């Protein structure tokens with residue numbers, strides 16, 4: 001059962017009345033359900049092979065309270081910057097359960113991760129390998145490394161979140177993999193521990209995963225035969241969710257069954273990096289309608305949340321279900337649901353059917369727990385939405401909305417302009 005359900009015709013997050021919460025915490029705000037985070041992480045833990053490292057992708061939702069909730073369930077972390085590494089550590093995730101991904105790690109970020117003693121670096125180029133080797137040797141340590149392989153598989157997702165085709169910047173092309181491993185083996189500051197693949201995000205069918213995993217398993221066995229120490233197989237993240245209620249998206253159990261088929265007869269320590277499938281269903285964005293604007297051809301609902309709070313529709317044409325916080329029997333109408341930002345892209349939904357809605361009404365965007373708050377910006381000098389974590393009947397603001405004065409105070413006027 002969803003943690004977001006109507007009681008007395010008011011949408012609740014667990015036991016918290018969202019209309020009341022909106023009065024306490026000014027809109028817009030993100031609201032996360034701790035129970036859903038635990039349930040979604042638990043689904044991966046139950047379905048994936050025993051002992052697998054489930055390194056939650058911090059970039060999906062890196063709020064410290066979210067990370068701490070997941071850490072308590074045994075989550076590791078997949079980080080893509082020094083900042084995310086610090087957050088994961090601060091949330092209590094052991095360094096030995098942290099993997100570091102990303103195409104552009106700086107030497108300073110590598111040093112930080114080596115000092116912390118992370119589980120593994122997922123290295124994406126020979127150039128990066130050379131820098132990591134130098135940083136590790138300078139510290140007198142050896143960096144545990146998996147090379148991220150680009151298997152040239154189209155994940156069948158939106159072009160802006162596909163990462164495993166030959167045209168993408170991510171990973172080392174399959175035909176160059178053997179050479180890259182030979183190079184890694186020659187470097188004193190590098191210890192090869194495994195192989196890594198991540199072909200994209202919001203992937204809605206199992207076929208591309210399976211094709212990519214089979215290629216990587218075959219390569220891994222090949223590399224082993226050449227004497228490389230491929231103990232770990234990091235299969236990345238990317239499992240999609242049913243944003244539009246489409247039942248076709250595979251669930252965690254189906255994904256895990258496919259993984260078991262691919263791994264059968266092979267002996268690897270598996271690592272997974274799910275982000276969206278854990279965090280997205282655990283969050284809502286709650287916003288208030290500022291104005292209803294009747295134009296000749298359309299009716300606009302103008303919200304107090306904008307693309308600076310929730311970028312996904314503008315960036316990826318993403319669909320989020322939008323519901324009224326107070327259920328109503330009002331007749332259905334068609335609306336363009338938009339934000340206040342001065343950009344034509346600041347549109348959440350076109351021609352969306354909703355019960356008749358008035359200024360002052362509250363709406364909630366469903367499945368907004370991943371790639372929502374983490375992608376927010378202060379564009380148009382609008383401080384991004386606050387974040388609230390709910391657990392049962394308790395709630396807490398886990399990131400306040402900055403004030404205009406906070407934003408103002410972060411700029412500096414140089415002496416020569418005073």
Ligand SMILES: *Cc1c(COP(=O)(O)O)cnc(C)c1O
Nearest residue numbers: 057101201237238273274275276
């Ligand atoms: C973004 C990312 C993930 C998480 O992807 P989801 O689609 O959120 O599961 C995992 N691994 C890497 C390397 C990523 O860049």
